[in-house]
Amino acid sequence: MNTKREIVRTQDVKKTYVMGDETVHALSGISLTIDAGEYISIMGPSGSGKSTFFNMVGGLDKPTSGEVYIDEVDIAQLDTYELAWLRCRKIGYIFQTFNLIPVMTALENVTLPMVFAGTDPDEAREKGANLLSLVSLGERLNHKPAQMSGGQQQRVAIARSLANDPAIILADEPTGNLDLKTGRDVIELLTKLKEERGVTIITATHDMKMLDVSDRVVWITDGKISKIQHRDEIDIQVGTINGMEEA
Amino acid sequence: MNHANKRIFDDSSADARRVVLPWRRTIQMCIANVRHRFGRSTLTFICIAVVVAFFASSMSYQFIIDKAMKSDDVHIQAVLEKAGVFTHDKQSLEKQKDQQIWLMTLSAILCLVGITNTILMSVTERFREIGTLKCLGALNEFVVRLFLIESAFIGVIASIIGGLLGCLLAALQVGAAFEFSLLGGTTFLQSFTASLPKAVGLGTVLTLLASLYPTYIASRMKPVDAMRVEV
Numbered sequence: 001m002n003t004k005r006e007i008v009r010t011q012d013v014k015k016t017y018v019m020g021d022e023t024v025h026a027l028s029g030i031s032l033t034i035d036a037g038e039y040i041s042i043m044g045p046s047g048s049g050k051s052t053f054f055n056m057v058g059g060l061d062k063p064t065s066g067e068v069y070i071d072e073v074d075i076a077q078l079d080t081y082e083l084a085w086l087r088c089r090k091i092g093y094i095f096q097t098f099n100l101i102p103v104m105t106a107l108e109n110v111t112l113p114m115v116f117a118g119t120d121p122d123e124a125r126e127k128g129a130n131l132l133s134l135v136s137l138g139e140r141l142n143h144k145p146a147q148m149s150g151g152q153q154q155r156v157a158i159a160r161s162l163a164n165d166p167a168i169i170l171a172d173e174p175t176g177n178l179d180l181k182t183g184r185d186v187i188e189l190l191t192k193l194k195e196e197r198g199v200t201i202i203t204a205t206h207d208m209k210m211l212d213v214s215d216r217v218v219w220i221t222d223g224k225i226s227k228i229q230h231r232d233e234i235d236i237q238v239g240t241i242n243g244m245e246e247a
Numbered sequence: 248m249n250h251a252n253k254r255i256f257d258d259s260s261a262d263a264r265r266v267v268l269p270w271r272r273t274i275q276m277c278i279a280n281v282r283h284r285f286g287r288s289t290l291t292f293i294c295i296a297v298v299v300a301f302f303a304s305s306m307s308y309q310f311i312i313d314k315a316m317k318s319d320d321v322h323i324q325a326v327l328e329k330a331g332v333f334t335h336d337k338q339s340l341e342k343q344k345d346q347q348i349w350l351m352t353l354s355a356i357l358c359l360v361g362i363t364n365t366i367l368m369s370v371t372e373r374f375r376e377i378g379t380l381k382c383l384g385a386l387n388e389f390v391v392r393l394f395l396i397e398s399a400f401i402g403v404i405a406s407i408i409g410g411l412l413g414c415l416l417a418a419l420q421v422g423a424a425f426e427f428s429l430l431g432g433t434t435f436l437q438s439f440t441a442s443l444p445k446a447v448g449l450g451t452v453l454t455l456l457a458s459l460y461p462t463y464i465a466s467r468m469k470p471v472d473a474m475r476v477e478v
């Protein structure tokens with residue numbers, strides 16, 4: 001499959017926050033095209049605008065100027081219902097803080113997006129159980145988030161993000177609250193999803209472990225893209241990167 | 248041109264592009280929340296129960312006395328006579344009633360403010376959860392429904408408990424002021440059936456009123472809130 005299909009395109013996206021007399025330029029003109037099935041890592045120091053960019057791409061916030069196209073549709077043109085539908089069916093979100101609903105079991109958390117999508121309850125339960133097996137939590141369908149470790153909670157969140165077979169998974173620092181090993185497991189899982197299901201994965205991170213699995217790495221500094229590296233360019237540098245991780 | 252490329256959006260008609268939250272699921276989610284957050288809603292619960300108990304007890308008390316006054320039972324008439332019920336002039340009775348209505352209104356308002364405040368606190372506490380629901384596709388109206396029904400549940404349960412306590416209190420009051428024989432026959436039971444429904448209705452309406460503003464705030468919370476890492 002050599003035919004590339006564009007799935008996300010941002011055009012000179014800017015975002016400024018005004019707080020009193022102060023204006024913060026969180027994003028100062030980001031133009032980026034992402035192909036379907038790509039694994040993209042957005043790298044950058046904390047405060048560089050990664051989360052802000054994510055909110056724009058995920059349709060959670062509107063840019064001050066510029067456009068975001070998802071599958072060639074300018075999402076600023078969508079009404080409330082279409083936007084909700086997009087969030088429900090086409091984008092899966094994974095958060096740094098896991099964000100499971102505390103009163104719900106793992107299975108209920110995973111099936112919730114299917115409820116919103118109008119899936120038949122029995123079908124949803126079966127699919128939810130399958131997704132939980134996929135993330136190796138098939139034995140914990142009825143556990144509440146509080147009864148699970150951080151890594152397990154994040155795996156439930158990954159299963160939940162897959163509920164409605166989204167085309168895009170947006171993961172904002174998915175390993176930020178996890179230790180090294182569980183972080184690796186999560187990255188491995190994301191890679192597997194990309195390879196087996198062809199999901200487009202966009203992660204924001206300052207976790208160097210993400211580098212060697214990404215197709216492209218987009219470096220952001222001060223709200224601007226400072227460089228974009230392809231996989232082959234990254235491989236050359238692996239030595240230094242590992243060096244950085246050990247440092 | 249734009250039309251030809253609408254891939255994500257083309258696989259279904261606009262109608263099929265609606266997100267839904269079935270009633271069954273809504274109720275289940277509300278029950279789960281009420282059960283798991285019971286400790287958090289204790290203050291709301293007590294507020295409603297006390298006001299409803301107050302309301303139910305004065306209504307129930309009035310009902311028992313009114314019924315006794317209409318009774319042809321010689322003994323009951325004698326008891327009332329001895330307590331001086333018939334010699335009370337109409338004016339002072341009216342005045343007493345007015346005072347009670349005032350007191351009741353005042354406590355209802357205080358209770359309203361108190362409940363609004365506690366629910367508002369629980370809403371701000373749950374910003375991440377609400378933001379997450381919206382990231383998963385929930386509409387504002389889902390959030391409205393979830394919060395109102397949750398409040399209604401708390402309102403109904405607290406009102407029933409408060410109402411029952413109020414009616415029992417009224418019976419004890421009658422016993423203390425007159426004689427328990429006034430509650431004879433079906434009167435005791437009737438005092439419950441006469442005032443409980445109204446008291447529960449009042450308590451539920453009060454709770455729903457108090458939760459209107461917090462619910463509005465909750466429904467307006469933005470999905471980006473789910474992303475916030477601080478706090």
Ligand SMILES: Nc1ncnc2c1ncn2[C@@H]1O[C@H](COP(=O)(O)OP(=O)(O)O)[C@@H](O)[C@H]1O
Binds near residue numbers: 017024025045047048
């Ligand atoms: N809601 C907000 N209000 C004001 N400033 C914000 C808000 N969100 C982010 N910022 C600012 O925008 C910049 C980029 O933030 P963010 O996108 O969260 O960075 P990152 O995710 O890369 O750490 C920071 O300077 C931050 O303080």
Ligand SMILES: [Mg+2]
Binds near residue numbers: 047050051172173
């Ligand atoms: Mg961030």
